[in-house]
Amino acid sequence: MSIQTTCPYCGVGCGLLADGDGTISGDPLHPANFGRLCSKGAALGDTLALDGRLHEPMIHRQPATWDEALDLIARRFSQAVAEHGPDAVALYVSGQLLSEDYYVANKLMKGFVGSANIDSNSRLCMASSVAGHIRAFGEDVVPGCYEDIDETDLAVLVGSNTAWCHPVLFQRLAAARQTRGTRVVVIDPRRTASCEIADLHLALRPGADAALFAGLLRYLSDHGMCNNDWITGRTTGFDAALSIAPSLAEAAAITDLPADELARFYEWFAGTQRAVTLYSQGVNQSSSGTDKVNAIINCHLATGRLGRPGMGPFSLTGQPNAMGGREVGGLANQLAAHMNFSASADIDRVRRFWGAPHMAARPGLKAVDLFEAVCAGRIKALWILGTNPAASVPRAQQVRAGLARCPFVVVSDCWPTDTTALADVVLPAAGWGEKDGTVTNSERRISRQRAFRLPPGAARPDWWMLTEVARRMGWGDAFSYQRSSDIFREHAALSAFENDGAGRRMFDIGGLAALSDADYDRLEPVQWPVPRTCERRRADSPRLFASDGGRFATEDGRAHFVPTRWLPPVERPDEDWPLLLNTGRLRDQWHTMTRTGEVPRLMRHQDEPVLTLHPVDGRRYGVSDGALVRIESRHGATLIRVMLSAEQRPGEVFAPMHWTDRFSSTGPVDRLVSAATDPISGQPELKATVVRLSAVPVLWWGLLLRRSELAMPADMYWSRVPIEAGHAFTLAGREELPGGSRLDDWVDSLLTRPARSELISYSDAGRGVFRYASLVDGRLDACLFVDAHRTSLPGREGLAGRLGAAVEGAGRIGLLAGAAAGGPSTAAERIVCTCFAVGLDVLQRAIADRGMTSVADIGAALRAGTNCGSCIPELNAILREVQPDESTPA
Numbered sequence: 001m002s003i004q005t006t007c008p009y010c011g012v013g014c015g016l017l018a019d020g021d022g023t024i025s026g027d028p029l030h031p032a033n034f035g036r037l038c039s040k041g042a043a044l045g046d047t048l049a050l051d052g053r054l055h056e057p058m059i060h061r062q063p064a065t066w067d068e069a070l071d072l073i074a075r076r077f078s079q080a081v082a083e084h085g086p087d088a089v090a091l092y093v094s095g096q097l098l099s100e101d102y103y104v105a106n107k108l109m110k111g112f113v114g115s116a117n118i119d120s121n122s123r124l125c126m127a128s129s130v131a132g133h134i135r136a137f138g139e140d141v142v143p144g145c146y147e148d149i150d151e152t153d154l155a156v157l158v159g160s161n162t163a164w165c166h167p168v169l170f171q172r173l174a175a176a177r178q179t180r181g182t183r184v185v186v187i188d189p190r191r192t193a194s195c196e197i198a199d200l201h202l203a204l205r206p207g208a209d210a211a212l213f214a215g216l217l218r219y220l221s222d223h224g225m226c227n228n229d230w231i232t233g234r235t236t237g238f239d240a241a242l243s244i245a246p247s248l249a250e251a252a253a254i255t256d257l258p259a260d261e262l263a264r265f266y267e268w269f270a271g272t273q274r275a276v277t278l279y280s281q282g283v284n285q286s287s288s289g290t291d292k293v294n295a296i297i298n299c300h301l302a303t304g305r306l307g308r309p310g311m312g313p314f315s316l317t318g319q320p321n322a323m324g325g326r327e328v329g330g331l332a333n334q335l336a337a338h339m340n341f342s343a344s345a346d347i348d349r350v351r352r353f354w355g356a357p358h359m360a361a362r363p364g365l366k367a368v369d370l371f372e373a374v375c376a377g378r379i380k381a382l383w384i385l386g387t388n389p390a391a392s393v394p395r396a397q398q399v400r401a402g403l404a405r406c407p408f409v410v411v412s413d414c415w416p417t418d419t420t421a422l423a424d425v426v427l428p429a430a431g432w433g434e435k436d437g438t439v440t441n442s443e444r445r446i447s448r449q450r451a452f453r454l455p456p457g458a459a460r461p462d463w464w465m466l467t468e469v470a471r472r473m474g475w476g477d478a479f480s481y482q483r484s485s486d487i488f489r490e491h492a493a494l495s496a497f498e499n500d501g502a503g504r505r506m507f508d509i510g511g512l513a514a515l516s517d518a519d520y521d522r523l524e525p526v527q528w529p530v531p532r533t534c535e536r537r538r539a540d541s542p543r544l545f546a547s548d549g550g551r552f553a554t555e556d557g558r559a560h561f562v563p564t565r566w567l568p569p570v571e572r573p574d575e576d577w578p579l580l581l582n583t584g585r586l587r588d589q590w591h592t593m594t595r596t597g598e599v600p601r602l603m604r605h606q607d608e609p610v611l612t613l614h615p616v617d618g619r620r621y622g623v624s625d626g627a628l629v630r631i632e633s634r635h636g637a638t639l640i641r642v643m644l645s646a647e648q649r650p651g652e653v654f655a656p657m658h659w660t661d662r663f664s665s666t667g668p669v670d671r672l673v674s675a676a677t678d679p680i681s682g683q684p685e686l687k688a689t690v691v692r693l694s695a696v697p698v699l700w701w702g703l704l705l706r707r708s709e710l711a712m713p714a715d716m717y718w719s720r721v722p723i724e725a726g727h728a729f730t731l732a733g734r735e736e737l738p739g740g741s742r743l744d745d746w747v748d749s750l751l752t753r754p755a756r757s758e759l760i761s762y763s764d765a766g767r768g769v770f771r772y773a774s775l776v777d778g779r780l781d782a783c784l785f786v787d788a789h790r791t792s793l794p795g796r797e798g799l800a801g802r803l804g805a806a807v808e809g810a811g812r813i814g815l816l817a818g819a820a821a822g823g824p825s826t827a828a829e830r831i832v833c834t835c836f837a838v839g840l841d842v843l844q845r846a847i848a849d850r851g852m853t854s855v856a857d858i859g860a861a862l863r864a865g866t867n868c869g870s871c872i873p874e875l876n877a878i879l880r881e882v883q884p885d886e887s888t889p890a
């Protein structure tokens with residue numbers, strides 16, 4: 001029997017069916033995806049058998065019992081509070097947690113420990129949207145629903161590579177474009193995969209979004225396109241916002257866009273009732289992120305375009321439960337259930353509901369400040385749940401140093417990470433598919449995540465660990481939960497507690513507070529609000545603020561315009577730091593790759609961290625495609641390979657956010673990233689750090705395949721990918737290879753041959769060619785190819801098929817010649833369609849040879865693009881490259 005659950009990756013919140021044999025498919029009944037999945041979701045089944053999970057609690061790297069670990073945590077946290085006060089301890093949580101985990105963590109810290117020092121990695125993702133919503137609507141609410149994407153006539157994607165970061169919503173948008181002719185505008189400094197369906201791409205200056213939308217407000221007003229009745233009847237602050245809005249010419253100058261292109265967008269927006277603005281991290285991760293959000297919302301308020309089908313401002317959340325975390329108050333500046341520290345009545349209400357002995361009365365430290373407090377020694381005990389700040393927080397190297405110095409660090413997670421390596425206590429957490437609870441997606445839809453397998457070893461859910469620690473700290477009565485449904489009912493009841501009258505909170509799921517355990521198990525996806533008065537209804541609440549009298553959650557019941565003035569990023573290029581570094585997601589990876597990075601097929605779309613650089617800058621720095629460079633900021637430096645692409649604006653570079661020390665010597669890009677934050681939301685500016693770049697001469701390139709992992713030497717560049725039978729490493733050397741016996745030692749250190757192994761080799765020192773293979777019982781255990789020229793190395797994928805296989809007779813010579821399992825091997829091929837492993841070379845040849853002109857042609861011949869559809873934007877781009885005059889975009 002299939003179990004209905006939800007995807008653990010992005011905020012789209014797709015419904016899944018999990019079968020007993022581990023097969024994962026899209027749930028055709030789930031309203032977020034109606035059966036669709038992206039490449040990551042479609043590969044979830046491959047993650048179920050991943051090795052390397054944390055199985056048992058560890059104290060100072062030694063196995064311990066749960067009682068030993070939980071007693072120690074309770075003792076050290078109590079001690080830190082007694083000696084230094086409640087603000088000396090902190091929790092750092094994650095949008096990967098379920099709402100039930102989040103609720104217990106928040107209650108423990110804010111109601112019982114007595115500090116609001118609990119923040120979430122969601123701070124890095126959408127805190128600016130939260131702050132913008134509260135300023136405009138009085139509460140953190142997303143007004144619309146996914147049907148607005150299906151029903152819109154103009155979709156504006158701002159700072160959002162939706163094609164890669166929210167692929168199923170992108171599929172819905174692409175379908176709307178085909179069926180109803182929806183126009184698509186992409187506003188992004190980079191030409192991303194989302195531009196494949198764009199009617200207009202505005203490659204604006206990084207950070208200038210607020211000026212672009214303030215200019216739109218001015219244009220709407222100047223052209224008589226505002227909805228004056230709506231402005232008068234439902235809002236305040238229009239004149240103030242308009243008074244500082246730039247003219248079209250001024251906006252064009254600030255955004256570095258041609259005035260006619262900007263005017264075209266303004267004209268389209270002004271003339272299209274059904275306009276939806278979808279925005280994401282490019283808006284939020286900015287030192288002026290909150291103003292950007294309000295500049296967007298201002299334009300929807302000015303036209304009255306929200307609360308009705310096909311229109312509205314729409315924040316796309318990054319993580320599966322960033323929204324649920326906001327609902328339970330998982331950010332340091334929030335109380336539970338959308339209540340606020342700014343209202344003493346709210347603080348008192350939550351205190352009474354919880355029976356809290358030590359209610360926090362003021363906001364705690366936001367993520368960047370929290371880790372600065374750790375570095376400064378002000379935090380004496382820290383518990384990190386389900387996230388990897390040693391890789392993902394700005395100035396990650398300094399964060400690591402702070403964690404290493406912190407007196408007591410607890411980390412609960414599913415896999416070892418860069419952060420668990422720095423913990424005093426590591427707790428094995430139950431992961432996706434192993435625990436029960438709820439998540440809320442970007443359209444306010446609460447869905448169940450259901451367990452369909454047992455956790456490995458002694459792993460337990462996070463809410464259970466938190467509850468056990470709370471009991472040991474003396475608060476057993478308030479934390480008497482036996483199952484996740486107990487927590488959900490309490491969370492739902494709090495949302496409805498004293499929630500009536502003029503100032504009622506919009507987040508109200510009181511209608512779910514009396515669910516029985518069986519009802520909770522059966523709970524179908526439902527959008528909030530679900531108030532008690534609608535207890536029996538099954539219909540959703542798809543849109544808020546409908547124009548027929550919907551009140552906003554502000555004191556005056558009106559939506560608020562916010563004047564927004566353009567501010568450039570905190571760090572700006574100059575002679576010493578001439579390039580601006582942007583960071584972001586790739587199509588097939590998730591966060592710090594703990595799950596996706598170990599799935600071979602997901603690593604074949606992009607197998608190394610690369611820095612994307614405009615060809616003009618490539619010439620300026622004397623680097624070619626694939627070259628190794630050193631990139632340096634004021635905060636750190638690393639080596640990385642280069643990819644030249646005209647999709648990047650000159651003077652700006654892009655690096656993926658995913659890689660860590662476990663996958664590449666490049667390590668986390670957040671080592672380089674500035675810790676500047678938005679003054680209102682506290683969200684860090686992850687997309688605008690100044691850097692400089694220099695070419696790094698490489699004397700040799702290498703390919704190492706091994707059946708087992710290896711801690712790589714620190715003195716060379718390396719990058720690892722999982723392959724079916726082991727691991728493959730790309731190597732690059734800046735030093736001459738050692739000579740004589742030292743070369744043998746070096747080879748042995750990479751092959752780590754067991755005593756009974758046999759070594760076969762070939763070398764031509766004159767040409768810089770060295771090849772070694774270690775056979776154990778006649779089977780290939782490891783091999784190393786070194787060459788002065790990268791392009792002369794054999795293909796990884798072909799050789800990977802020989803790992804673990806018998807090597808006999810002439811096969812030995814073939815192996816050292818780099819022959820693949822089935823014949824000659826070519827250079828490693830980039831995979832475009834992950835579902836059917838269709839590579840770039842195959843696609844290019846097939847399109848050219850068979851005269852293909854559409855994605856449908858490709859699908860019919862090669863199946864590429866016919867399953868999850870995540871590769872369709874790239875298929876269109878390849879068609880355009882190969883058949884520039886023939887292709888028809890899908």
Ligand code: SF4
Binds near residue numbers: 007009011013014
């Ligand atoms: Fe998961 Fe992909 Fe759906 Fe996001 S779009 S929830 S990653 S299947």
